[in-house]
Amino acid sequence: MEVEQLTGNLLQGLVLGAVYGMATMGLSLIFGVLRIVNVGHGAFIMVGAFITLWLFNAFGINPLLAIPFAFMFGMGLGLIFYYAAIRKLRNAPELATLLVTFSFGILLEEVVKFIFGSEFRGYNWIVGKVNLGVTVLPMSKMYACFGSALVALLLYLWFNKTRAGVAMRSVVQDSEGARVCGVNVGGVYAFSFALGIGLTVVSGVMLTMFIPVGINPYMGGGYTLKAFVIAVLGGLSSPYGAFFGGLIFGLIENGSYTLFALIPGVEPFAMTRFLSFAMLLIILLIKPTGLLSTK
Amino acid sequence: MYKVLTVKDLESGYGSMQVLWKPSLQVKEGTITSLLGPNGVGKSTLLVTVFGSIEPWNGRIYFGDQDVTNLPSHKKVEMGLALAPEGKHLFPKMSVYENLSMGAYRKKALAHKEESLKLVYTLFPRLKERKNQMAGSMSGGEQQMLTIGRALMTKPRLIMLDEPSQGLAPKLVGEVFETIKKMKEEIGLTILLVEQNASASLDAADYVYIMHEGLIKAEGKPEEIKGSPEIREAYLGM
Secondary structure (H helix, E strand, C coil), X not given: CHHHHHHHHHHHHHHHXXXXXHHHHHHHHHHHHHCCCCCCHHHHHHHHHHHHHHHHHHHCCCHHHHHHHHHHHHHHHHHHHHHHCHHHHCCXXXXXXXXXXXXXXXXXXXXXXXXXXXCCECCCCCCCEEECCCCEEEHHHHHHHHHHHHHHHHHHHHHHHCHHHHHHHHHHHCHHHHHHCCXXXXXXXXXXXXXXXXXXXXXXXXXHHHCCCCECCCCHHXXXXXXXXXXXXXXXXXXXXXXXXXXXXXXXXXXXXXXXXHCCCCCHHHHHHHHHHHHHHHHHHHCCCCCCCCC | CCEEEEEEEEEEEECCEEEEECCCEEEECCCEXXXXXXXXXXXXXXXXXXXXXXXXXXXXXXECCEECCCCCHHHHHHHCEEEECCCCCCCCCCEHHHHHHHHCCCHHHHCCHHHHHXXXXXXXXXXXXXXXXXXXXXXXXXXXXXXXXXXXXXXXXXXXXXXXXXXCCHXXXXXXXXHHHHHHHCCCCEEEEEECCHHHHHHHCCEEEEEECCEEEEEECHHHHHCCHHHHHHHHXX
């Protein structure tokens, strides 16, 4: 019985993990190309969640159709923030970019609170369920999982097969080397930041497909922390490493939930949080460049 | 003779620290022009400012007749200005071949990729042997060759070489200078060479500038520099 429950939970974990991975790719991309840690990461996820909520509740638009809209909106937001602040801070000390991205997060939270208020919201998208034998999953979760995997695959192909993707890879490996080859490094920075934010906002759409409740302006904080753990798992500067990091994280989170639930007197949800940060600490101690990195 | 590069009263630096204090120089077509001086006098800063990795504060840079002072680097590469930078800046997780391919990134260079590749492999047969090896796993000398080869892949008119002999064994230093001379004589490239190795550069160069504390202190044909004990003693330590 417990084995079956564990398998079911692990499967759920894998599905959630794909979404977690998707929610970290933007963070890794921006760190890889620009060497900037986006501390306001979770706020951009929150923006994606509100876009989905607003489109669904106000116009009845299917969350899947919210994806392209969220992506364009995120790209635009990323470009505005890049040209407004990040560009001038390219060579500034790290603290400056940390403070700026932190303030982006607060700015977004307060603007969203101003527009939508601070109460918890949700939406109800009914698209049926799918029986996977050991567990039953709503179709919306399956869409979120496969949508995330598809985005990761597209990003991988784009990185490896297109001229612009190769330019970005070269900047990740050595920006001055890329400049010497005639790559428009400033352009790559702007585009990567926009793409990273676009992906992050889209992941907000995916996450609400998974958990369509609890949407509020301050929901991003927990995701920022999880994204940091996943990014470190995936090797920090590799977006598809982050995707696999997300899968592992989802498995561990859900698997450990089942196990902790067996121990009497233990609150399993709190323990999974503890475990994820214990993991972060241990990885940083053993392999600070990230578990899946090749360095 | 046609001037490929003209630098006039250039000023630049890092943060608030000024490094270049109005040096001026010219590079004539088909020559090796050497910029000499001890460590830390601004030679590399001059190259990266000309290339556009850092912004000039003041002064002018002309490529041919065109004012390129505030042009971004990728446009300069397109015009035919190449840099083999100090510290190599290769792509460590790409193979030798992929590194060279990156050199042909601009569309103009891409159109000549095959012939450029042939040329690089003729100049550096070693790179052909190692074309599938990761750049990060090669020896210092091979990486140096790859840095120059990658710059050649951009199909340049003027190639700026920053310390190509740095950190190499004496035997390899000779080889590198032979190749540089070949690049001028057989391919007809124009070369701006930054070096600390004064004697080897004096032998290879057609014209020499001596840099000190961010400006040009002396210039002349190599014979003139060699013939002046004051210059040699004051700036070259030989």
